[in-house]
Amino acid sequence: MRFGKQGFERTSVREIAADAGVSAALVIHHYGSKDGLRAACDASLVEQLMADRAKADEPGMAQTMREWLDHPEHFGASIDYFAMMLSDGTEGGNRLFDRLLHETAALLDAGVADGSMRESSDPEMRALLITLYGLAPILLRDQLGRAMGTPLASAAAIRRMTRPTLELYTHGLYTDTRILDAAAAALDGAVATGTTPRSDKGPGNPNQDPDPPAQANDTSP
Amino acid sequence: MRFGKQGFERTSVREIAADAGVSAALVIHHYGSKDGLRAACDASLVEQLMADRAKADEPGMAQTMREWLDHPEHFGASIDYFAMMLSDGTEGGNRLFDRLLHETAALLDAGVADGSMRESSDPEMRALLITLYGLAPILLRDQLGRAMGTPLASAAAIRRMTRPTLELYTHGLYTDTRILDAAAAALDGAVATGTTPRSDKGPGNPNQDPDPPAQANDTSP
């Protein structure tokens, strides 16, 4: 499906029709409009995802995604399509994201219940973050492939990602709780005093996005 | 700039010209073409980023991004634009990503050197992963905002993300090393025996992470 590779707007109905060996008019006749075709594609892809999921022992789309990663070459086209759905704010993409989030949350709850995973001060937010982190390599697959030198489709790429990923999820990044403690104090303090929670994570935090607040000893401007 | 909100192709030259109160022909006259306009926009945004960076005491774009998060409302439009750059495979986007990656890697190396961060079995890959994770909330800002109920560019959203993020980066997710050990054994075993490197991260891994691109085949209507 060209939608995944080139995006929806960059793909013309005539192009799709030519791929299928039919006329553009027939495509419109069957699907009503280009948007109708897109809706049908969305539905078809999600259906395929659910079918794969039904075959899995454990429940969940997240598990299906894990299987993809063992057989990357199978699913490349689908993944392009899902990446498109997730980032273009379409209704189908929103529902897909919500499902992924829900299933990730369930997985984490189960992990906490059986003791294999830590408790969180904010389990919902943690599930959300981990869902985002899981999708990041998919959305940035081209950048990732470029940086690694091997296409993300390759088994080599997945092999290489596995250990550092699990190391992060097992040991974390920091060697101590200084930054966490400082952030927690700042957040609690801000709540208690009503002060504006100005975050100032200091130089130690590698995360460019969410923001760790005030560190005790700070050299910032 | 409308490019960030609606994307490059969805924004017409006439629309831009109307925003600026001039004719479309003048825009083309000044920038040569629509692509020229885009290049100028890219350059201007990156220049602005570098200017902000120059004002910061610590070096680095990552630091600049952290400052954004303290004043989210300032930079909303820029963030949309950068997200677009990073995901559309443009040359400027590639260079931006490479810079972010490089600076993240430097930050991690410094952290390891001063003992505040753990060593990694694969520091480059870890830097890459953490860069991806940092960008995920930006790329999926709409999904994130939807799930949280408040837009990403709000102090409330950033406050809520801070603690779970630092908890993850401080303690990790798993309570023990079982999954890491199993994966490590599988990876090493595969290397030793020459077996197909089937990644077996175990059912407990919540990370849906990487994906592959594949050939363009078409499932016709």
Place this chain on the structure above:
DNA sequence: ATTCAGACTGAACACGCGTTTAGTATGGTG
């Protein structure tokens, strides 16, 4: 044998796009 629904098509339509063209003001320079 006739009818009829549906698959299917080539040609056309209306429209929006990026871009070109031909031209008009404006204002500094010799």
Place this chain on the structure above:
DNA sequence: CACCATACTAAACGCGTGTTCAGTCTGAAT
């Protein structure tokens, strides 16, 4: 003054788009 580069525009051009139209062909039901 004349000259000329520059800022700027309205109108048009050519093209590609999604979609419609008027039919043709096929095959099963009546």
